[in-house]
Amino acid sequence: MAKLLGHHLVYLILFLSVFLLFASTEMGMVEARICQRRSKTWTGLCVNTGNCHRQCRNWEGAQRGACHAQFPGFACFCYFNC
Numbered sequence: 001m002a003k004l005l006g007h008h009l010v011y012l013i014l015f016l017s018v019f020l021l022f023a024s025t026e027m028g029m030v031e032a033r034i035c036q037r038r039s040k041t042w043t044g045l046c047v048n049t050g051n052c053h054r055q056c057r058n059w060e061g062a063q064r065g066a067c068h069a070q071f072p073g074f075a076c077f078c079y080f081n082c
Contacts, residue, residue: 033082039065042076052076 039052041059046052046067056065056078065078 034063034079035082036077036079038070039076039078046074046076 039056039060042052042055049065049067052067053065055076056062060078062078062080065076067074068077
């Protein structure tokens with residue numbers, strides 16, 4: 001009887017350890033929301049995403065930048081944490 005109780009206790013502790021491991025990793029995964037807006041410092045047609053990215057980061061403090069289609073051509077868009 002004592003041996004059977006010991007096995008149940010070991011399984012219970014193992015189960016709780018695994019449960020707490022998964023629960024703690026789920027709580028830690030919080031993603032920042034990203035907001036997009038058209039660059040306020042870019043002028044003209046955006047044809048080089050690398051230049052747009054650099055300008056958004058250096059001049060506007062954004063996380064990144066990219067060229068996207070916007071009628072009638074392409075514009076530079078910057079991405080910020082909301």
